[in-house]
Amino acid sequence: MSEPILEMTDVSKRYRTAGGFGRGRKGFLAVDGVSLHVERGEALGLVGESGSGKSTLARMANGLVVPTSGTVRTDGQDVARLGRRGLRRLRRNVAMVFQDPLASLNPLQTVRQTLENVFRAHGETTSTAELVALLESVGLGADYLGRYPHEASGGQLQRVAVARALALKPDLIIADEPTSALDVSVRAQILNLLADLQRDQGISFLHVSHDLAVIRLYSDRVAVMQRGRIVETGPSDEIFRSPQHPCTRALVEATPEAELPA
Amino acid sequence: MPDPVLQVEDLCVSFTSGGVTADVVRDLSMRLDGGRTLAVVGESGSGKTITGRAIMRLLPRGASARGRIVVAGREMLSADERELRRARGSDVAMVFQDSMSALSPYLDIGAHIAQAVRLHDPSVTRRAARARAVEMLDRVGIPGPADAVRRFPHEFSGGMRQRAVIAMALVNRPALLIADEPTTALDVTVQAQILALLRELQQEYGMAMLLISHDFGVVGSAADDVLVLYAGRQAEYGSLRDIFDHPAHPYTAGLRAATPRLDARLDTGGERTRLRAIPGAPTSLRDAGPGCAFAPRCGLADQVGERCVVEAPLPTVRPTSEGGGLHLAACHLDRLPATQEVAR
Ligand SMILES: Nc1ncnc2c1ncn2[C@@H]1O[C@H](COP(=O)(O)OP(=O)(O)OP(=O)(O)O)[C@@H](O)[C@H]1O
Ligand SMILES: Nc1ncnc2c1ncn2[C@@H]1O[C@H](COP(=O)(O)OP(=O)(O)O)[C@@H](O)[C@H]1O
Ligand code: SF4
Ligand SMILES: [Mg+2]
Numbered sequence: 077m078s079e080p081i082l083e084m085t086d087v088s089k090r091y092r093t094a095g096g097f098g099r100g101r102k103g104f105l106a107v108d109g110v111s112l113h114v115e116r117g118e119a120l121g122l123v124g125e126s127g128s129g130k131s132t133l134a135r136m137a138n139g140l141v142v143p144t145s146g147t148v149r150t151d152g153q154d155v156a157r158l159g160r161r162g163l164r165r166l167r168r169n170v171a172m173v174f175q176d177p178l179a180s181l182n183p184l185q186t187v188r189q190t191l192e193n194v195f196r197a198h199g200e201t202t203s204t205a206e207l208v209a210l211l212e213s214v215g216l217g218a219d220y221l222g223r224y225p226h227e228a229s230g231g232q233l234q235r236v237a238v239a240r241a242l243a244l245k246p247d248l249i250i251a252d253e254p255t256s257a258l259d260v261s262v263r264a265q266i267l268n269l270l271a272d273l274q275r276d277q278g279i280s281f282l283h284v285s286h287d288l289a290v291i292r293l294y295s296d297r298v299a300v301m302q303r304g305r306i307v308e309t310g311p312s313d314e315i316f317r318s319p320q321h322p323c324t325r326a327l328v329e330a331t332p333e334a335e336l337p338a
Numbered sequence: 339m340p341d342p343v344l345q346v347e348d349l350c351v352s353f354t355s356g357g358v359t360a361d362v363v364r365d366l367s368m369r370l371d372g373g374r375t376l377a378v379v380g381e382s383g384s385g386k387t388i389t390g391r392a393i394m395r396l397l398p399r400g401a402s403a404r405g406r407i408v409v410a411g412r413e414m415l416s417a418d419e420r421e422l423r424r425a426r427g428s429d430v431a432m433v434f435q436d437s438m439s440a441l442s443p444y445l446d447i448g449a450h451i452a453q454a455v456r457l458h459d460p461s462v463t464r465r466a467a468r469a470r471a472v473e474m475l476d477r478v479g480i481p482g483p484a485d486a487v488r489r490f491p492h493e494f495s496g497g498m499r500q501r502a503v504i505a506m507a508l509v510n511r512p513a514l515l516i517a518d519e520p521t522t523a524l525d526v527t528v529q530a531q532i533l534a535l536l537r538e539l540q541q542e543y544g545m546a547m548l549l550i551s552h553d554f555g556v557v558g559s560a561a562d563d564v565l566v567l568y569a570g571r572q573a574e575y576g577s578l579r580d581i582f583d584h585p586a587h588p589y590t591a592g593l594r595a596a597t598p599r600l601d602a603r604l605d606t607g608g609e610r611t612r613l614r615a616i617p618g619a620p621t622s623l624r625d626a627g628p629g630c631a632f633a634p635r636c637g638l639a640d641q642v643g644e645r646c647v648v649e650a651p652l653p654t655v656r657p658t659s660e661g662g663g664l665h666l667a668a669c670h671l672d673r674l675p676a677t678q679e680v681a682r
């Protein structure tokens with residue numbers, strides 16, 4: 077079997093805090109000795125209550141947050157040992173999509189500029205045809221190239237954010253609550269788009285969400301976080317059919333069903 | 339039939355800016371009895387919050403409402419300021435999605451609740467009002483209420499703050515509570531607790547609840563009846579069961595199909611199922627044309643033809659399931675096809 081696209085071993089993150097309360101005296105232990113991997117082509121869902129450390133863990137996976145201890149390997153390479161060129165390659169291979177598309181896009185730049193900047197940052201040039209193809213792959217027409225963020229809806233902006241993530245043909249996309257800020261009818265469009273990218277282009281996903289129903293439908297495996305630790309992992313069908321850990325059970329029971337009992 | 343706690347007839351709300359006036363809510367009607375919950379469901383911009391605010395007569399600048407709103411026998415649209423002050427709190431109260439915006443950072447939690455008590459009844463002493471605050475915090479499940487009244491909003495977690503806001507809204511026992519996305523900003527576990535608390539208090543006080551939400555999961559666990567809004571208009575109205583099991587409007591059916599469910603994959607043998615998305619994005623009434631506002635996104639518009647584009651459908655009566663009550667849908671189609679290719 078080939079190496080996992082992402083492998084985190086015993087990683088911890090301690091944030092320095094002013095007040096000094098929380099888990100432990102010296103700062104706040106947001107992630108506490110977590111090991112996790114994402115196989116090639118796999119979608120791993122990460123769920124847990126607010127503050128359990130999901131975003132911190134996700135950010136360590138692409139180097140946005142530096143772990144206090146432990147190792148992160150992407151594509152078999154130890155991220156801590158990467159030089160400048162290696163880090164740049166990491167940023168190409170591992171892309172990120174955030175919750176709020178408006179906040180993650182520069183309001184003063186057109187979609188064209190936003191996309192061109194991604195290529196420029198990696199010393200590459202691009203053509204209009206390439207940009208149009210990129211937009212088409214996320215279901216947007218060429219007319220979006222000239223638009224500013226305020227000229228598009230939330231769902232359209234999230235498509236632009238996904239296009240930006242796809243620009244450099246990443247192997248892994250880390251999506252932190254990519255659909256939480258979107259309307260219900262638009263949410264499904266983006267989720268289906270991400271699922272297509274996984275199926276058709278073999279892109280792997282680390283998908284963070286507080287919505288268990290979304291994770292159940294759109295990920296192969298699930299990891300459940302509680303207070304900085306992973307308390308349960310397994311195939312998503314199994315985890316939600318027979319949750320073992322009390323934390324998972326509480327999350328499942330609290331999820332309101334959009335279905336009436338017969 | 340008893341007099342309803344809330345009766346709305348042909349409510350229209352419009353905004354005027356730069357000399358131009360445009361409706362954002364049009365021809366809404368609803369009726370809500372004590373002890374019952376009516377959910378108002380819709381996507382962003384569909385007019386949910388504006389409708390709640392119109393009922394409170396708390397509209398933003400530049401907005402005006404027409405039609406008729408009766409809360410506990412009081413005509414809200416013709417009431418003067420004094421009457422409105424009396425109505426707010428004792429007849430109708432509102433809880434907002436963002437609990438922080440309802441609270442002043444400079445006042446402790448007790449002062450917020452005591453203020454609500456004294457605004458309603460100036461003869462209550464400060465001390466007595468403060469005592470009511472402690473009682474109320476205890477009632478909404480805040481541990482150590484005697485100590486909690488002295489805490490400031492930022493010292494509370496989101497869930498605790500929402501409990502405090504509920505205490506503030508309910509301290510004068512309003513006949514109607516308008517809850518605008520009361521759990522949207524909260525964790526699922528906290529959300530379940532807050533919904534349970536609202537249900538409990540509703541039964542105890544016998545109040546009517548207008549529950550505004552975009553989430554069918556929340557609606558399914560809390561509502562008796564459902565009003566589905568699309569672009570400021572009523573798309574469908576009916577009992578929870580009719581809306582869930584026999585939707586008559588393509589938008590309602592589409593929303594249901596686009597909502598993920600935790601049990602949805604149990605019998606698929608592990609095969610990935612996908613949600614059926616509705617193409618395009620929700621519009622507001624301002625941007626809608628003369629026809630059905632849903633037409634650009636509706637997979638059934640072709641079946642009906644030009645009518646969908648030129649004529650806005652009015653709500654008409656639809657079949658109900660057993661004990662279902664009134665069921666209305668605003669769609670030119672008499673019935674949805676069995677296999678619902680409702681979205682394009
Ligand atoms: N920069 C920071 N400095 C100090 N503490 C932080 C920082 N970032 C996060 N934390 C704390 O670490 C914990 C985990 O935060 P994280 O954002 O990873 O949680 P999360 O699981 O993503 O939560 P949510 O579901 O609310 O997004 C939280 O208690 C948070 O307050
Ligand atoms: N202060 C305002 N000024 C102008 N238009 C507004 C204002 N508030 C809301 N609107 C418009 O009214 C419509 C309904 O808004 P709202 O009731 O807040 O929707 P919802 O709560 O369903 O998301 C939207 O089209 C919105 O743009
Ligand atoms: S009136 Fe026409 S466009 Fe509107 S929901 Fe019905 S079929 Fe669709
Ligand atoms: Mg987070």
Ligand SMILES: [Mg+2]
Pocket residue numbers: 386387388
């Ligand atoms: Mg609103």
